[in-house]
Amino acid sequence: MGEKVYVGVDLGGTSIKxxxxxxxxxxxxTYEGPTGTEHGADVVLENIASYVRKLISDTSYDWEQVxxxxxxxxxxxxxPEGFIKLSPNLGWRNVxxxxxxEEKLGKTVKIDNDANVAALxxxxxxxxxxxxxxxxxxxxTGVGGGIIIGGKIYQGFKGMAGELGxxxxxxxxxxxxxxxxxxxxxxxxxxxxxxxxxxxxxxxRGEHTSLALVEGIMAKDVFDAAKSGDxxxxxxxxxxxxxxxKSMAMVSVILNPQRYIIGGGxxxxxxxxxxxIRHYFHEYAQETASEGVDIVPATLGNDAGVVxxxxxxxxx
Amino acid sequence: MGEKVYVGVDLGGTSIKxxxxxxxxxxxxTYEGPTGTEHGADVVLENIASYVRKLISDTSYDWEQVxxxxxxxxxxxxxPEGFIKLSPNLGWRNVxxxxxxEEKLGKTVKIDNDANVAALxxxxxxxxxxxxxxxxxxxxTGVGGGIIIGGKIYQGFKGMAGELGxxxxxxxxxxxxxxxxxxxxxxxxxxxxxxxxxxxxxxxRGEHTSLALVEGIMAKDVFDAAKSGDxxxxxxxxxxxxxxxKSMAMVSVILNPQRYIIGGGxxxxxxxxxxxIRHYFHEYAQETASEGVDIVPATLGNDAGVVxxxxxxxxx
Numbered sequence: 001m002g003e004k005v006y007v008g009v010d011l012g013g014t015s016i017k018x019x020x021x022x023x024x025x026x027x028x029x030t031y032e033g034p035t036g037t038e039h040g041a042d043v044v045l046e047n048i049a050s051y052v053r054k055l056i057s058d059t060s061y062d063w064e065q066v067x068x069x070x071x072x073x074x075x076x077x078x079x080p081e082g083f084i085k086l087s088p089n090l091g092w093r094n095v096x097x098x099x100x101x102e103e104k105l106g107k108t109v110k111i112d113n114d115a116n117v118a119a120l121x122x123x124x125x126x127x128x129x130x131x132x133x134x135x136x137x138x139x140x141t142g143v144g145g146g147i148i149i150g151g152k153i154y155q156g157f158k159g160m161a162g163e164l165g166x167x168x169x170x171x172x173x174x175x176x177x178x179x180x181x182x183x184x185x186x187x188x189x190x191x192x193x194x195x196x197x198x199x200x201x202x203x204x205r206g207e208h209t210s211l212a213l214v215e216g217i218m219a220k221d222v223f224d225a226a227k228s229g230d231x232x233x234x235x236x237x238x239x240x241x242x243x244x245x246k247s248m249a250m251v252s253v254i255l256n257p258q259r260y261i262i263g264g265g266x267x268x269x270x271x272x273x274x275x276x277i278r279h280y281f282h283e284y285a286q287e288t289a290s291e292g293v294d295i296v297p298a299t300l301g302n303d304a305g306v307v308x309x310x311x312x313x314x315x316x
Numbered sequence: 317m318g319e320k321v322y323v324g325v326d327l328g329g330t331s332i333k334x335x336x337x338x339x340x341x342x343x344x345x346t347y348e349g350p351t352g353t354e355h356g357a358d359v360v361l362e363n364i365a366s367y368v369r370k371l372i373s374d375t376s377y378d379w380e381q382v383x384x385x386x387x388x389x390x391x392x393x394x395x396p397e398g399f400i401k402l403s404p405n406l407g408w409r410n411v412x413x414x415x416x417x418e419e420k421l422g423k424t425v426k427i428d429n430d431a432n433v434a435a436l437x438x439x440x441x442x443x444x445x446x447x448x449x450x451x452x453x454x455x456x457t458g459v460g461g462g463i464i465i466g467g468k469i470y471q472g473f474k475g476m477a478g479e480l481g482x483x484x485x486x487x488x489x490x491x492x493x494x495x496x497x498x499x500x501x502x503x504x505x506x507x508x509x510x511x512x513x514x515x516x517x518x519x520x521r522g523e524h525t526s527l528a529l530v531e532g533i534m535a536k537d538v539f540d541a542a543k544s545g546d547x548x549x550x551x552x553x554x555x556x557x558x559x560x561x562k563s564m565a566m567v568s569v570i571l572n573p574q575r576y577i578i579g580g581g582x583x584x585x586x587x588x589x590x591x592x593i594r595h596y597f598h599e600y601a602q603e604t605a606s607e608g609v610d611i612v613p614a615t616l617g618n619d620a621g622v623v624x625x626x627x628x629x630x631x632x
Binding site: 161 | 392449461463465470471472473474475476477479480482483484487488498521542562565566568570571572573574601603604606608
């Protein structure tokens, strides 16, 4: 019946991406279609099933070779049960994803949250291949995290491990409230949202910066301005990087991972961000806990989600 | 040949305690003798070997039933190699403990650091029995830590996981230098040393406290004064507890363990300490990461070290 292959599903609010991987995490083929969020969970799950069937029929692989299907979803969930408790961006409450997809597709289905799945993708065949213990940050609208221990996603007691964006690192006097309700979370500063907020505040304060001329500032504008030597933009980038470096210094005395991988849209800023994170990490970290530890960009880009989801049936 | 038994060695600067455990971590018998630190590593290792032989000969178990020997040692070490790099309290540098003890005793020997071993003891048959993922704090001269994942000690890349005393949580303006060279480490505040320092500083500042009458203040004096309603002592206990609670809130969004276990001399303070730690933990922690999580005292007391050391051959 040929080699086994693994299907990953990256379920986003606007599109669903499905991908087929071999046993080494090599992405063989992908397919993408609209989510249909507005039509409700039943339609979305039927869309997933049809995209997965289409994915396989587009290749020379047989359906029998599919050894398992995994899905990465943003939201709160019961991972062992495969049950979505709440997914704000899909508008879902209490959807038994695993059960429904297993009925539709006749294959084992596993689900996990999007940040964990991206971490597993990078650990399997991306920037962390061959490194058993690593920690992955995903810098986007928020700051997501995934902890890989022994090549597997570490979930913790109630699946809350790796919520790195909610490390409360910002001192009280400078802290603002996070979407989670607490103050001073890492993601209030080091996410795209945090970077944009700091830039807008600087402009509103009348600081001398080229960002004052930009309509609808994006995180990329801040990095571009910093690269061009804009002092205010450089200060904002340094602040975002300093809390990432501090958080890694903290994680290092707790978990002492071998590698930190940073992915997500913000990570595309490149050296200006990574050099600053490395600087602050080594400034704050205990020497023995940071010795030989590296901080590297994710390499799978937008494919990390499908690859990691495909890996759920092998590495969880 | 009968059931298998496991030997644990708790190697301290002044005395060596050895213990025999059954396969469930039940402590069957112990023996204790002087370390002989002043005579050097060769004599200390020979003492260990003779105490272990004595331990077994004092019981009805046969030497053949001993399935493995473990030792907990304070210091920096290469755990897989069983090699002590530096142990300040023993005055050792580069001592191949595993190799020498295996030659002397003809059994498999594993070593680990004292805080990890205490955590494993509590996880095996103490306050964490049956809980797969937990984090253990040992409050003594410093603040030690041990991370248990899947019932085993989690070491990290270079054995630096669980160095919880070196989480830098104290804000810069209030931070003092730690023995490790960094500023603001948890153990500068929440260890016996930290509590004594804060008490002495309060007395020196002339604050109104019953501790002014105590010669050679110990941590116990501070807790006793706090229990008697001394405001200054209560403030010091709260400060020590608040950083412990904060550190657990931080660990919870990273690892989401099911239970925190607190051992070591300071933990004997009881409810006055634990109630305050729980209060601050729930004040700082993300709700979902702290849901159902408990904070409990260690139950093995001074036996945690020998029990955990005995467990190294079963759970590592």
